[in-house]
Amino acid sequence: MQKDKIRLAIIGCGGMARAHLDAYIHLKNLGINIFDFVAMCDVDLNRAQEFAVTAAESQDGVQPSTYVDVNEMLDKESLNAADICGPHFLHHTLAILCFEAGLDVIVEKPLAVTIRAGHKMIQSAEMHNRILATAEQVRRWVGPRTVEWLINKKKMIGQPRMFFRQGIGGPTDPENLLRNEPMVWRKDKLTSGGNGIIDGGVHYVDLLIYFFGEPDEIYARVENLNQFQFQAKDGSYVSQTVEDTALATIAFKNGVIGQWVSTGAAPGHGMGYNSYHGSLGSIHSGGGYPEQPELQLWDGSRQKKDDLQKAYMESLSLEEKGRLFPHDITEGVALEVYDFLDAVHTRRRPELDGVDGLKAQAVCNAIYESGWCGESVKFDDVYNDKISGYQDEINEEWQI
Numbered sequence: 001m002q003k004d005k006i007r008l009a010i011i012g013c014g015g016m017a018r019a020h021l022d023a024y025i026h027l028k029n030l031g032i033n034i035f036d037f038v039a040m041c042d043v044d045l046n047r048a049q050e051f052a053v054t055a056a057e058s059q060d061g062v063q064p065s066t067y068v069d070v071n072e073m074l075d076k077e078s079l080n081a082a083d084i085c086g087p088h089f090l091h092h093t094l095a096i097l098c099f100e101a102g103l104d105v106i107v108e109k110p111l112a113v114t115i116r117a118g119h120k121m122i123q124s125a126e127m128h129n130r131i132l133a134t135a136e137q138v139r140r141w142v143g144p145r146t147v148e149w150l151i152n153k154k155k156m157i158g159q160p161r162m163f164f165r166q167g168i169g170g171p172t173d174p175e176n177l178l179r180n181e182p183m184v185w186r187k188d189k190l191t192s193g194g195n196g197i198i199d200g201g202v203h204y205v206d207l208l209i210y211f212f213g214e215p216d217e218i219y220a221r222v223e224n225l226n227q228f229q230f231q232a233k234d235g236s237y238v239s240q241t242v243e244d245t246a247l248a249t250i251a252f253k254n255g256v257i258g259q260w261v262s263t264g265a266a267p268g269h270g271m272g273y274n275s276y277h278g279s280l281g282s283i284h285s286g287g288g289y290p291e292q293p294e295l296q297l298w299d300g301s302r303q304k305k306d307d308l309q310k311a312y313m314e315s316l317s318l319e320e321k322g323r324l325f326p327h328d329i330t331e332g333v334a335l336e337v338y339d340f341l342d343a344v345h346t347r348r349r350p351e352l353d354g355v356d357g358l359k360a361q362a363v364c365n366a367i368y369e370s371g372w373c374g375e376s377v378k379f380d381d382v383y384n385d386k387i388s389g390y391q392d393e394i395n396e397e398w399q400i
Helices: 015-029 045-056 070-076 088-100 115-127 142-153 201-212 305-315 318-324 332-346 354-373 379-383 392-397
Strands: 006-011 035-041 065-067 081-084 104-107 132-134 160-168 178-182 215-223 229-231 237-239 245-252 257-263 271-278 281-286 294-297
Touching: 006 015, 006 070, 006 332, 015 035, 015 045, 015 081, 015 332, 035 045, 035 070, 045 065, 065 070, 070 088, 081 088, 081 332, 088 104, 088 115, 104 332, 115 132, 115 354, 132 332, 132 354, 142 201, 142 271, 142 281, 142 305, 160 201, 201 245, 201 257, 201 354, 215 354, 215 379, 245 354, 294 305, 354 379
Parallel strands: 006 035, 006 081, 035 065, 081 104, 104 132, 160 257, 178 229
Antiparallel strands: 160 271, 215 245, 229 237, 245 257, 271 281, 281 294
């Protein structure tokens, strides 16, 4: 029997939501017709309407309804799934409203603005027997999948020992503290939870967990060195309250240890790479993620990205290829939203649920907590909300 189509809403129609919208449309263009766009919601009605017009082109001109208020949308529409792309501080309240209304949910990373908020989301999903998926596209790319295969299946670098990630750069005219840019929610600790470490960095942490398992202990220094000020709506200047620099050492329960340096306060020669080292050799890639992995063994022998990725793809069984790259999709956002839709359609667990998302986030929060208290912290203590000094004012602000 043909199952009913998923009735989908997108909540938050800003920057990253556009990638989600495009990914859903790509699925429809591939003939994956298991869902319909039913509603678009954003505090800016024009943005919601723009999304609705674009979505209508993929479903025979049938245009989704548009809303500026989530409660009104949930009251008026018959929905069973939502894709939440709002600001971090709204993730938990939006998700919980959806769970209470009977919807399954996928949430953009990071899962929540604090660990406590993330646990509330997980508990609500469980209470209402709903799916909570974390939007995570990076591990789904062919490059990172290849690296995981090389490390854990092929054992090509031997026993994993350490990793390194450097992301070093600086602004133009660093002496000009007054930036000709608007103050946005991402620059405010209370609304974002943090800057690059918890925003884009949570993708990298998910990869580390994918490669090495659960972390054990984290020590970090976290600074706002630039002390930039941005323009408020009234024309005055206000300081950003999030980090621009973090230097972290992360130890894993399997003995792997590594260093992560992320700074936008180091003008001059910049660099960006990530590498993974074992007893027999290493995997290295430029940039923040292993999109271009190259293998070098202890004897100097090398294998390039194309050969490694070809070998990985050829190693997959039909079942594995259908699960990891369904319909021959290799684009990460399309894969993450397909995984969510298929999980909703078949009532299975998504590859990355709320617990997975919160574990990745907990490493990022552990970096902030260690920087806040000046000591190393245990991953388990941060994940279980036993250490929360950095997050306390955020929890208080939003009554979490």
